[in-house]
Amino acid sequence: MRVTERVSAIEYAIRDVIPYARKLEKKGKEIIYLNIGDPVKFGFDTPEHVKQALFEAVKEGFNGYSSSEGVLELREAVCEKEKKVNSVEISPENVIVTNGISEAIQMIMAAIVDKGDEILVPGPTYPPYISYVNFFGGKPVSYRTVEENGWQPDVSDIRSKVTDATRGIVVINPNNPCGALYDEKIVKEMVNLAGEYGLLLISDEIYDRIVYEKKFVSTSHLAEDVPVLGLNGFSKAYLMTGWRLGYMYFYDPEGKLRELRDNVVKEARIRLCCNTPVQRAGIEALRGPQDHIKEMVEKLRERRDYSLKRLNELDGISCAKPEGAFYVFPKVHEIGSRWKNDFQFVRDVLENTGILLVHGSGFDVTYGSGHFRGVFLPSIEVLKTAFDRLERFM
Ligand SMILES: Cc1ncc(COP(=O)(O)O)c(C=O)c1O
Structure with a gap:
């Protein structure tokens, strides 16, 4: 074949x-x-109380399909977590629950990349950001991160690579594969650049709670009126890798991402929903002991x-x-x-x-x-x- x-x-x-x-x-x-x-x-x-929440959800019969955007209580818990941990204000209708960030990357690239469109990705990057841009006929363009400076992004290099075909900039902070934790000032410069050119800022923050000396600052917290698509999940900090649960949120103070969000919801519908009992466990993960x-x-x-x-x-x-x-x-x-x-x-x-x-x-x-x-x-x-x-x- x-x-x-x-x-x-x-x-x-x-x-x-x-x-x-x-x-x-x-x-x-x-x-x-x-x-x-x-x-x-x-x-x-995986923490015991999170496992228990999964058993109970299954036993209680919480086993049918859920809404495509995700169980409302989980989306509310995501908003609470983002506010408490990252000082980011979002509302549940701007959260979509996904089968891990991996699925969120696929959905978002499907929604923004047409043939020939360019997405700026960190060099080096988590590989699916390259693969999915290619898959949808786009061109991943890697921007320089500086090894001698702890792999911080070189914002002037990003600026020099923006073209008429550029649609978005991917930020992975803390970074995989380099382990860099980006300086607040650099993230702010990236936000300003995205705002200046009207590019979608995609911020993967799956390691937000796994940091050592310095404090992590979320891109959305620095964004003010610039919209950000935030990505996060339960695989790393909540030790639920095999359970496949994540989310994307639209930090969108001026409603510029509404059309994008409505179309990503359509993608969510065609894959029905995420694992329903696991979503229940996700609520416990976010609201229970940390x-x-x-x-x-x-x-x-x-x-x-x-x-x-x-x-x-x-x-x-x-x-x-x-x-x-x-x-x-x-x-x-x-x-x-x-x-x-x-x-x-x-x-x-x-x-x-x-x-x-x-x-x-x-x-x-x-x-x-x-x-x-x-x-x-x-x-x-x-x-x-x-x-x-x-x-x-x-
Ligand atoms: C930066 C980054 N994003 C996303 C993922 C995948 O996350 P998930 O398990 O939520 O699909 C990983 C996994 O290693 C990662 O390092």
């Missing part, structure tokens, strides 16, 4: 590397998977510090300090000489050490090449094994 070009071109580096590891595993090699940002796989379990987040961040801080120290002690590797999320994105100096490219490096590491990393070019060819991404989610003991092996390998 013939397959469309748009589908055969899909790439998702983070999971595309797995078959290589599985092949080695079949031959009896022990693999340490440092490729996927899933805290639940590393002993950070202690697990602090505990998780404390553990992650220790793992971040350990990983950063070990990486920067390695000959031929340097790594900027992640201020949020749970990724490192180090540079490997001998890519281009000892290794042909970063993919060869990742394959070589896998075959010799059993550690699965992701090649940096999978997050953007221009600004990600020559790097790799790893997670620092495992216990210090597992990280120690991984870094000892990497040290010997290097």
Whole structure:
């Protein structure tokens, strides 16, 4: 059967590397998977009260379809959370519940990208922002983020890349894959730029509660009259990765996004709704105890510090300090000489050490090449094994 070009071109580096590891595993090699940002796989379990809410929803018979926009009480809880945690005022009719941010990215790109339209994405970026823009016939244009400055966006580079075809700017803060937490001043400059050109600002804030030294400031909080499409979800801070729940909200003080919102709701209708009992658990996640987040961040801080120290002690590797999320994105100096490219490096590491990393070019060819991404989610003991092996390998 013939397959469309748009589908055969899909790439998702983070999971595309797995078959290589599985092949080695079949031959009896022990693999340490440092490729996927899933805290639940590393002993950070879904909070008990959230699990209980899911059981109860199922037992009570909360098992039918919900409204396509999402259960109203959940959308109200999202508004409360955004106000309390991020000082952002939105109303429930401006919230759409999705099957994770992943689905929200697909829906939003479907609604704003026509053939030839350009979307500015951070370089490097979370890969679906590239894939979905391509899928809908658009052109992802990566803007520079500056490694020497903790991977902060270069706003003058963004400005120089705005064309008549530009439709939106993606902000990922805190950032995956670099772990950057953006300076308030830089986010404000991005807001001003979007306002000046009438571009849609898409702000992915899934790691808003996983930050270490500095405080996170939401794009919408700084936006004043500039509209923002905010994206967030339950996978990371609420440890519900496999439950697939997220949301988008329209911060839209002047009603400029109303038509967009109404059309995204039409997309929501054709996929019926999100998992109904999981939405109930989402209400409990947002309104119930939040202690697990602090505990998780404390553990992650220790793992971040350990990983950063070990990486920067390695000959031929340097790594900027992640201020949020749970990724490192180090540079490997001998890519281009000892290794042909970063993919060869990742394959070589896998075959010799059993550690699965992701090649940096999978997050953007221009600004990600020559790097790799790893997670620092495992216990210090597992990280120690991984870094000892990497040290010997290097
Ligand atoms: C920046 C970013 N956005 C979105 C997602 C996907 O989130 P979800 O599980 O809500 O689809 C991830 C997952 O790693 C991510 O890092």
